[in-house]
Amino acid sequence: MFRISAHDIEVKYDKNIILRDLLLHIPDNSISTIIGPNGCGKSTLLKALTKILPYSKGQILLDGQALTSYKTKDLAKKMALLPQSQIAPSNISVRELIAYGRYPHQGNFGILSSQDQEIINWAISKTKLNDVENSIVDSLSGGQRQRVWVALALAQQTDIIYLDEPTTYLDLAHQLDLMKLLKQLNVEENRTIVMVLHDLNLAARYSDYMISMNSGQIVKAGAVDEVMTTDNLKQVFQIDAVISEDPYTKKPICLSYDTSL
Amino acid sequence: MTIWHKWIMIFVLLIICFASIIFAISIGAKNIPFITVWTSIFQYNSEDNLHQIIYDVRLPRVLGAVFVGAAFAVAGTVIQAITRNPLADIGILGINGGAVLLVTICFAFYPAISYGWLTFFSFIGAALSTFLVFSIGLVARGNLSPLTFTIAGAVIAAFLHAISSGIAIYFDLNQELAFWYAGGVAGVTWRQLPLLITIVIVSIIIATLLGKQLTILSTGQEMASSLGINIKFLLFTSMGVIVLLGGVGVAVGGSISFVGLIIPHLSRKFIGHDYRWNIPVSALLGSTLVVIADLSARIIFAPKELALGILIAFIGVPFFLVVAKKLEGT
Numbered sequence: 001m002f003r004i005s006a007h008d009i010e011v012k013y014d015k016n017i018i019l020r021d022l023l024l025h026i027p028d029n030s031i032s033t034i035i036g037p038n039g040c041g042k043s044t045l046l047k048a049l050t051k052i053l054p055y056s057k058g059q060i061l062l063d064g065q066a067l068t069s070y071k072t073k074d075l076a077k078k079m080a081l082l083p084q085s086q087i088a089p090s091n092i093s094v095r096e097l098i099a100y101g102r103y104p105h106q107g108n109f110g111i112l113s114s115q116d117q118e119i120i121n122w123a124i125s126k127t128k129l130n131d132v133e134n135s136i137v138d139s140l141s142g143g144q145r146q147r148v149w150v151a152l153a154l155a156q157q158t159d160i161i162y163l164d165e166p167t168t169y170l171d172l173a174h175q176l177d178l179m180k181l182l183k184q185l186n187v188e189e190n191r192t193i194v195m196v197l198h199d200l201n202l203a204a205r206y207s208d209y210m211i212s213m214n215s216g217q218i219v220k221a222g223a224v225d226e227v228m229t230t231d232n233l234k235q236v237f238q239i240d241a242v243i244s245e246d247p248y249t250k251k252p253i254c255l256s257y258d259t260s261l
Numbered sequence: 262m263t264i265w266h267k268w269i270m271i272f273v274l275l276i277i278c279f280a281s282i283i284f285a286i287s288i289g290a291k292n293i294p295f296i297t298v299w300t301s302i303f304q305y306n307s308e309d310n311l312h313q314i315i316y317d318v319r320l321p322r323v324l325g326a327v328f329v330g331a332a333f334a335v336a337g338t339v340i341q342a343i344t345r346n347p348l349a350d351i352g353i354l355g356i357n358g359g360a361v362l363l364v365t366i367c368f369a370f371y372p373a374i375s376y377g378w379l380t381f382f383s384f385i386g387a388a389l390s391t392f393l394v395f396s397i398g399l400v401a402r403g404n405l406s407p408l409t410f411t412i413a414g415a416v417i418a419a420f421l422h423a424i425s426s427g428i429a430i431y432f433d434l435n436q437e438l439a440f441w442y443a444g445g446v447a448g449v450t451w452r453q454l455p456l457l458i459t460i461v462i463v464s465i466i467i468a469t470l471l472g473k474q475l476t477i478l479s480t481g482q483e484m485a486s487s488l489g490i491n492i493k494f495l496l497f498t499s500m501g502v503i504v505l506l507g508g509v510g511v512a513v514g515g516s517i518s519f520v521g522l523i524i525p526h527l528s529r530k531f532i533g534h535d536y537r538w539n540i541p542v543s544a545l546l547g548s549t550l551v552v553i554a555d556l557s558a559r560i561i562f563a564p565k566e567l568a569l570g571i572l573i574a575f576i577g578v579p580f581f582l583v584v585a586k587k588l589e590g591t
Contacts, residue, residue: 052486076489083483087345089476089534100477104489109537110473156488 001028003192004049004160009058011041011048018044019216021058026209031186031193033203035227036213037237042196043084045213046164049194050081076104079160080153084168088137094148095133098123101155123154127181143174150178154185161185163195167202175199179206204228204251212236228252234260267538270531274545278327281549285323285556286315290563325449326555327548328461329514334547335465335540336506337521338528342475342536343499344411350522351507353414354500358421359390360511364441365425369432376448379441380512387508393417395500445569446514446555457513464505465544471498472537479534517570520547523581550577 004026011019018041026032026049034042047053049060051067060067062078070078080101088097101123102116112120124133127147132140137148146169153161163182167175183206185191197203203210210227212219213236220232233241233254241257287293293311301312302320333351340349351357363386367374374382397413429438449457474495478485486492507521528543554572561567 047483050487052483072486072491073489076487079487081483081487083481083487085481086484087479087481089479092534097480100480100488103473103477109470110476162487 002026003028003063004061006049006060007058009048009055009060011044011053011055013044013053017216019048022216022218024211024218024221026192026194028192029186029190030208031182031206032209032211033207034194034196034211034213035200035203035236040213041216042213043164046081046162046194046196050079050162051075073104076156078158079162080156080158082149082153082163082166084164086149088145090138092137093134094129094137094140095120095124097137097148098151098155101152104156119157120155123151126154127151142169143171146170146178150181160192160194163193165196165198167197167199175202182206200228200254204253205246205249225252228254267532271541271545274542274549278545278549281552282323282327285326285552286319288556288560289319321449321451321454322446322555323552324454325446325457325513326551328457329446329510330520330547330549330551331465331544332461332506332510333514333517333520334524334543335468336503336510338525338536338540338543339468339475339499340503341525342478343496345479346411347526348522349411351503352418353411354503354507355390355394355414355417355421356387356504356507357511357516358418359386360384360508361516362386362421362425365428365434365438368434368437369428377452380453384508384512387511388504390417390421391500391504441515447566449513453513457509460505460509464502465540467498468502469537469540471495472535472540475499475536476534515570517551517573519570519573519577520550523577524550527581
């Protein structure tokens with residue numbers, strides 16, 4: 001089933017149309033990844049799906065209701081977003097920052113209950129931040145910091161998690177750790193995960209569903225082996241890709257590529 | 262910092278603020294013992310000469326300083342929170358510019374205008390220019406980005422300032438304006454206080470209630486939005502609070518908005534990034550600074566008085582530098 005769907009939406013930024021007539025269904029309880037060249041509207045799509053950008057035409061539905069009919073705070077109980085860039089307030093501790101994730105479930109003045117504290121503990125141990133929970137966020141390494149933001153999204157306890165290029169600034173091992181964590185959340189807790197990734201092989205390895213975009217429209221969406229094809233990648237990225245099979249995962253892998261003429 | 266540390270901090274600042282108020286009432290051309298200050302407030306005797314001095318002269322002035330200080334400090338804290346710009350103060354919304362323009366027009370066309378009306382018009386000027394900055398920001402980009410406001414504010418402020426200067430030169434008003442612009446709470450009377458106090462207290466309560474949302478906003482608009490914060494509502498309400506506080510502050514105290522630049526920094530150094538605590542602490546620090554500065558303005562070259570704005574710069578800047586240095590890296 002599809003809890004999240006977009007029907008012929010148009011999204012404008014100032015007067016430029018970024019997304020036009022876009023139709024999309026996100027499969028529930030799965031990992032979906034949006035891929036596409038720079039400026040194709042990937043991030044814009046994620047922002048439209050999370051109600052950060054308004055859409056001028058069409059409709060986005062969440063659980064059968066128009067996205068626009070939700071109050072921001074009610075939406076924040078259903079979906080979390082890890083934006084492309086985040087700012088940590090100076091001198092804030094890891095634990096304090098993760099606690100912000102409880103805001104949608106609190107009163108307006110933000111008093112933490114003991115249940116909130118338990119959920120924060122859970123988010124901290126899931127992201128293996130126990131050793132640094134009282135450190136200042138600014139003092140952490142890039143990889144740890146990214147895990148703090150993931151923990152914040154986890155503390156929000158939403159069924160749906162959106163992530164915009166979550167592996168940027170992470171080294172190879174940390175990228176994989178993050179993907180494994182997302183996979184674990186997806187498998188063990190049935191969370192629906194939707195993300196934008198630049199790394200095609202990482203996307204192919206961990207996604208159940210891939211959405212390839214170009215010029216504000218979806219070129220092809222479907223299972224990994226339907227999207228990771230030479231033809232499709234040529235159409236989306238203007239590249240000639242050599243697609244093979246990953247010996248570890250048996251998933252398609254882009255072995256090499258050249259820009260096509 | 263635990264919650265108890267924070268409460269102790271608030272308590273200590275409250276005592277310091279209260280002590281500075283008592284000092285400011287008791288010291289002056291005629292020094293009045295503390296005990297008399299106390300009895301004049303709680304057991305006012307209209308026959309007593311000292312009680313009359315306190316009630317008619319010193320108390321309204323000190324209360325003016327308390328609430329003008331709190332107004333500028335909290336306005337500064339809120340504007341730094343929503344623009345996420347540590348150098349922002351109410352000047353960037355054109356609040357000063359609008360107030361000065363209307364005051365200049367008043368001086369030019371109604372030189373005999375009463376102090377009360379002057380206050381009223383400078384408040385209107387502040388509100389109008391903020392409204393102008395707000396509308397231009399919205400029309401130009403259709404969104405509420407802090408950068409748009411900063412640019413619109415800077416442009417409008419420069420524009421209003423140019424008009425004011427033109428009028429001032431044409432009507433030869435520079436002396437009157439310089440006096441008004443230097444700021445001060447010397448002329449505050451009981452007639453203005455109820456409105457000033459009501460606006461400041463209500464606005465500070467609203468700002469404190471927005472505290473959690475402002476804190477979360479410091480992670481960026483997208484993050485805050487995905488955490489359930491209605492950005493438009495938060496920005497509109499915050500703007501309202503800033504106009505009220507900045508407008509009433511400029512109207513009563515003149516242009517001493519420097520308070521709104523340094524107090525938010527001190528407050529952050531003292532109590533951290535959580536605006537639920539930051540806003541009340543700013544209010545207390547702002548009150549204390551302006552009360553002490555106004556007291557110094559009265560007594561340093563008595564019987565002559567210095568301009569409040571100058572004193573605030575003299576006290577505020579070194580204090581600011583010392584605290585910033587001392588607490589660096591903590």
